[in-house]
Amino acid sequence: MTIWRPDPSLLRRPAYLSLAEQFTRAIQGGVLANGARLPTHRRLADDLGLSVQTVSRAYEELIRRGLIAGEVGRGSFVQTQSGEPGSPYLPERLGELxxxxxxxxxxxxIHLDRMREAFAWLGENLPSSSALSFRPNMVFPRHRQVAAEWLAQCGLDVSPLNICITNGATPAMTVAMMSVAQPGATIAAEAISHHTLKPLSTSLGLHLKGVAIDHDGMIPEALDEICRNSSIRAVFLQPSVINPIATQMSRERRVALAEIAERHDIAIIENDVLGPLIQASVPPMAAIAPDRTLYITSFTKITVPGVRIGYLAAPDRYVSAVTNRHLVSNWMATPAIAEIATRWVGDGTAxxxxxxxxxxxxxxxxxxxxxxxxxxxxxxxxxxxxxxxxxxxxxxxxxxxxxxxxxxxxxxxxxxxxxxxxxxxxxxxxxxxxxxxxxxxxxxxxxxxxxxxxxxxxxxx
Missing domain, CATH: 3.90.1150.10 (Aspartate Aminotransferase, domain 1)
Known part of the structure; x- marks a missing residue:
């Protein structure tokens, strides 16, 4: 049993969360080592003058954070060596926060109303192919045509044949990375980028190289130096304001990065999930370097979170790889939700x-x-x-x-x-x-x- 105990004088309301924070600091600071056994709920409640329910909620919060694990019949133990990165957001929304x-x-x-209306329409109009077919080519040709119309609003002129419909941006990122780089390859990215990029790269067996940024995004000279000194297969960019530092990259910077990608013959993966939400005259990377850019956008962050549909537009040389990688990782996007996205684009709801x-x-x-x-x-x-x-x-x-x-x-x-x-x-x-x-x-x-x-x-x- 560990000697360390939380300090009751530091407890604040809500007490369970304050208690969980004390344990978090002790675990992350090394005061409580991996594998250390925590007091029972009853014992800690008695020591601190709290209810057993409060202590139980604190332990549940620590389990959510991945800091402890409970074992039936043995108790609760510190767990700090899972190797999995924590998410930047709360996995569950707690009422007090x-x-x-x-x-x-x-x-x-309005968002709930539009979704309910969409499902009511779907109940009457769902095509048989969307319910009964296993073949993506039987389901999605019409959707790809509408997707091309939507991508035009994002600043792209792309053939429907070059569009892969996905279940949102994250599957599109996965497919794009699998399509341009084999396991063991290296991908460059802004020094501050998408929070899933590191764990995704690790899962795919890819190496990730951070590139210096400034107020205008990735610095071209820094990318050029990395490409000259390392074997880079692609660069992942978030040039629009979805990036963490909310930068809208200038056209001049985008052109400079495209020229470097051309010089070193590397692919560009562009994550532009806000698409037409951003009112700016800056063209996407895929319009500047259409022969090497895989472009990603989606509906979840600009319409309704439940419409988990995204578009991955790829140049001709990557279309076959994108199609095959999507088949093996997702097979196809959910047809019923794709029907909603397609209808919304066509009738103006989107x-x-x-x-x-x-x-x-x-x-x-x-x-x-x-x-x-x-x-x-x-x-x-x-x-x-x-x-x-x-x-x-x-x-x-x-x-x-x-x-x-x-x-x-x-x-x-x-x-x-x-x-x-x-x-x-x-x-x-x-x-x-x-x-x-x-x-x-x-x-x-x-x-x-x-x-x-x-x-x-x-x-x-």
């Missing part, structure tokens, strides 16, 4: 929801601008988040932990770090994951922490 950790669009009754989202984000950014005024933030008028650089003296771990103890969940910047090049502690704050009122309250908490003493005692909101 204002959750600004998960990136999602602003949602209201465009309606994109316009609605754009207007809702104006309000959210106004709230963020007021609440975080004077702090070192990065955002874009159509970004779903704010990237906040922490003031000197604050650590990500401490800032995120204190925010949670004060009722607010945010994502640590380290979850998006591919390389330490020019790294500054930061957090990502989602603007669309809750109500306007909760967003304002949550941002007030974050702002008060950012301007306060990083060593100050934890407070209660």
């Amino acid at each position: 204002i959750d600004l950790s998960i990136l999602k669009p602003v949602c209201d009754q 465009g309606e929801l994109v316009d609605w989202q754009r207007k809702a984000l104006v309000v959210r950014h106004a709230i963020a601008g007021e609440k975080l005024a004077g702090l070192d933030c990065r955002a874009h008028p159509q970004s779903l988040h704010v990237w906040l650089h922490l003031p000197a003296g604050h650590t990500e771990e401490g800032f995120v932990s204190q925010a949670r103890l004060r009722g607010v969940a945010i994502a640590p910047g380290s979850s998006f770090r591919i390389a330490d090049l020019g790294w500054r502690p930061a957090v990502r704050i989602s603007l669309g994951s809750t109500t306007e009122q909760e967003l304002g309250i949550g941002l007030d908490v974050i702002a008060s922490m950012a301007i306060g003493d990083p060593e100050a005692a934890l407070l209660v909101i």
